[in-house]
Amino acid sequence: MTEHQNYKPRIADIALQAGVGTATVDRVLNNRPGVKEKTVQKVMAAARFLEQSGGRPRVIAPTAAGLNLRAFLGGAPGFANEILGRALRESARMHGVPLALDFVKRTDPMALAAQLRGCLEDGTSGVIVQAVEHPFVRDAIAELITRGLHVTSVLTQMPGLDGLGYIGLDNRAAGRLAGQILGLLCGGKGEIAVFHSDAIYRSHEEREAGLRSVLREDFPDIRIVETISTDDNPNECFRRAQQVLSKHPDLTGLVNLAAGNRGIERALLDSGRATELTFVAFNLTPLSRKALVERTMDAVIHQDMTRIAEEAVTAQIAAHQGKVLPGKMIPTELILRENLKDASNF
Known part of the structure; x- marks a missing residue:
């Protein structure tokens, strides 16, 4: 029998180790609902660490006194x-x-x-x-x-x-990745529309530059027919996506380099073309996760x-x-x- 084999950590210690409240730990340990899976895993990992080490939680002492x-x-x-x-x-x-x-x-x-x-x-x-x-x-x-x-x-x-x-x-590299996956999913040909956000952020400019460079190099039969500024506004994305879908019946794909994906998804659903067109976006959120599951969106370029x-x-x-x-x-x-x-x- 090892020294720590019978050690059972306290709920308060698990909470401190995991960085959550004691009520959350109690719900996890008693298999009660209402806790996200990521938090459950964090609590269980903290419990295992304390049980195996027989120690008390690691408290991170303030390392930057005076930093505001x-x-x-x-x-x-x-x-x-x-x-x-x-x-x-x-x-x-x-x-x-x-x-x-x-x-x-x-x-x-x-x-x-x-x-x-x-x-x-x-x-x-x-x-x-x-x-x-x-x-x-x-x-x-x-x-x-x-x-x-x-x-x-x-x-x-x-x-x-x-x-x-x-x-x-590296936003230029991320834009190239978006262009590569869009080009592959579109079969290397067709017409696409690019949504961006008034180039307020350099990151969006770099993404567009990367996207265009990889399309030019590897997918010369894909043509950008519209470049649309939306100011990250879902309502504006919806309105402009409706216009693009109406104006370009042969459109094969869309990419949104910024925010406002909800508006584009809504326009795709309203048009009845949601599963027919390729849609690539940036940043995984609860809504874009749902769109991926429902196949309204095909790929997300994500940052942690x-x-x-x-x-x-x-x-x-x-x-x-x-x-x-x-x-x-x-x-x-x-x-x-x-x-x-x-x-x-x-």
């Missing part, structure tokens, strides 16, 4: 940004770092620039931002860095600013928001401790109907 974070994401929040926002809060909580989160209207760079400069006066020492590509925002970030604040850009890059870290996809959040927070902690502010490219995930169960965050 602000995070700014594009809003109004959609599903993907809500997931990232929750992950940022959770990662900061686990590291014992205070974090205030704001969603800033993505079409108002002056407002974002003003809020960024406000960090110089409110005790903020580190900033995580989804930066729109605009001179006002670029200048505000440069000023923060010059004044000694640590700034990390997430989801979208802003090259040319010394000291600005980046956590997210939990990993992005954790990398962004730990980068800020490293910078606060005097280390080099690291950047990190997150692997691009291709999610199809048959590997949904393996998708990160879900």
Whole structure:
């Protein structure tokens, strides 16, 4: 008999180890419903760890005393940004770092620039931002860095600013992946429509560049017949998708490089062509997961928001401790109907 064979961890210890409440642990251990499968696995893993080690939960001591974070994401929040926002809060909580989160209207760079400069006066020492590509925002970030604040850009890059870290996809490579899967699913020929978001974010420009490059190189018989700006608005996506479907009866595929997928799905369903056309989108959410299951959507190019959040927070902690502010490219995930169960965050 080993030393820890009869050790039974307490509910409070399992909760602390897993980072959940005691009521959640009680529901899991007693097989009661209402807990997400991912949380169930986390609780069971914590219980196994404590039982096998015979130890107490590992408490992560605050590693960055005096670090106060602000995070700014594009809003109004959609599903993907809500997931990232929750992950940022959770990662900061686990590291014992205070974090205030704001969603800033993505079409108002002056407002974002003003809020960024406000960090110089409110005790903020580190900033995580989804930066729109605009001179006002670029200048505000440069000023923060010059004044000694640590700034990390997430989801979208802003090259040319010394000291600005980046956590997210290689978006040009992600766009090439979207083009490759679209080209293959369309059989290498036909007409497609591309939806984007006014090029507010460099990430969307990079995705479109990657998409066009792979289509040009590998699928010369696929023709882009419409490039449509939607401002990430599902209603605008619906209206414009309806127009495209009506105008191009021979359309074979659509790709959305931004948000607003619900509107495109609705237009496809209303047209009766949902299972006939190829639809590729970005970022797995509860709604895009449902669309994959129902075959309204064929593929999702995904980025792990939990990993992005954790990398962004730990980068800020490293910078606060005097280390080099690291950047990190997150692997691009291709999610199809048959590997949904393996998708990160879900």
